[in-house]
Amino acid sequence: MAKSRFEYVRNYELPDPLMPNTFIVVRIDGRGFHKFSDTHSFEKPNDRRALDLMDMAAKSVMGEYKDVIMAFGESDEYSFLIKRSSKLYNRRRSKINSSIVSLFTSSYVFYWPHFFPNMPLQYPPCFDSRVVLYPGVTELRDYFSWRQADTHINNLYNTTFWALVHGGQSTAEANKTLQGTDSKDKNEILFSQYGINYNNIPEIYRKGSICVREPPSTHASTSKLPIRATIDDIPTSASSSTSSRIPTPNQQSESISINTNKSDE
Numbered sequence: 587m588a589k590s591r592f593e594y595v596r597n598y599e600l601p602d603p604l605m606p607n608t609f610i611v612v613r614i615d616g617r618g619f620h621k622f623s624d625t626h627s628f629e630k631p632n633d634r635r636a637l638d639l640m641d642m643a644a645k646s647v648m649g650e651y652k653d654v655i656m657a658f659g660e661s662d663e664y665s666f667l668i669k670r671s672s673k674l675y676n677r678r679r680s681k682i683n684s685s686i687v688s689l690f691t692s693s694y695v696f697y698w699p700h701f702f703p704n705m706p707l708q709y710p711p712c713f714d715s716r717v718v719l720y721p722g723v724t725e726l727r728d729y730f731s732w733r734q735a736d737t738h739i740n741n742l743y744n745t746t747f748w749a750l751v752h753g754g755q756s757t758a759e760a761n762k763t764l765q766g767t768d769s770k771d772k773n774e775i776l777f778s779q780y781g782i783n784y785n786n787i788p789e790i791y792r793k794g795s796i797c798v799r800e801p802p803s804t805h806a807s808t809s810k811l812p813i814r815a816t817i818d819d820i821p822t823s824a825s826s827s828t829s830s831r832i833p834t835p836n837q838q839s840e841s842i843s844i845n846t847n848k849s850d851e
């Protein structure tokens with residue numbers, strides 16, 4: 587086909603390849619989910635339906651992008667780990683970044699009615715996304731440990747905050763009560779005032795969700811693995827499957843196990 591005289595503008599599209607042989611992490615995060623969760627009456631501190639929907643959207647991404655070998659989710663965020671050797675989209679940063687967050691978002695909307703049958707979406711939710719490269723396993727482990735530490739810190743705070751609020755304090759009072767407290771203080775408030783043993787709160791709230799793509803060779807032998815891997819187990823373990831009842835259109839996602847710590851069910 588003959589080139590048009592306009593074609594030169596293509597040269598303004600600069601290549602944006604990601605460094606070869608590095609771990610690619612794509613982290614998505616809901617935009618303004620503080621408000622979104624209010625508008626859609628999420629239960630506080632943790633709405634299980636919302637977490638299950640996030641896990642479903644993550645599963646959808648893993649079903650489509652086989653180079654995503656693991657994912658970690660908490661609150662309104664999810665991190666997707668793409669294998670080091672990946673040639674996905676020739677490792678073009680914006681293609682990878684935009685395709686993953688787009689599929690995640692559309693899946694979130696697509697599956698919304700299943701998880702919130704009585705709550706129509708009030709407006710289209712939006713997620714942002716970034717790509718970070720990690721050179722080695724050490725940094726990668728520390729990355730996921732960092733996200734899981736964040737899950738713990740936020741959840742302990744939120745659990746205590748909402749216990750105070752449900753116990754009669756205003757949100758401003760609860761904020762003030764918690765000012766300057768450390769985790770020991772929060773555990774103590776929960777236990778002595780509300781009879782809540784923080785360690786008995788479901789793991790999915792305290793530690794987040796982990797999705798692992800099980801290597802085909804180990805698939806048959808994984809059914810007896812412990813239900814919960816700690817963060818230290820992540821790179822090698824295949825956690826047990828809590829497979830969803832919801833069909834995932836056009837995808838072979840049987841090999842993805844989502845460990846959402848359903849010990850509370």
Ligand code: ATP
Binds near residue numbers: 619620633
């Ligand atoms: P930003 O656009 O900067 O990300 P944000 O309002 O989304 O702002 P985050 O720090 O991402 O802020 O926090 C997400 C918020 O969404 C949480 O603080 C919480 O209020 C709410 N949220 C997300 N998931 C849940 C859930 N499963 N149950 C209850 N609340 C949730």
Ligand code: ATP
């Ligand atoms: P890629 O993932 O590389 O973008 P693609 O299949 O989306 O692949 P495009 O070059 O983006 O390829 O072309 C989009 C194609 O979608 C068109 O070639 C056409 O077949 C189809 N298409 C898009 N919009 C319409 C439309 N409004 N009516 C009919 N066909 C459409």
Ligand code: MG
Binds near residue numbers: 615616617
């Ligand atoms: Mg954000």
Ligand code: MG
Binds near residue numbers: 615617620662
């Ligand atoms: Mg957010």
Ligand code: MG
Binds near residue numbers: 616661662663
């Ligand atoms: Mg967030």
Ligand code: MG
């Ligand atoms: Mg296209």
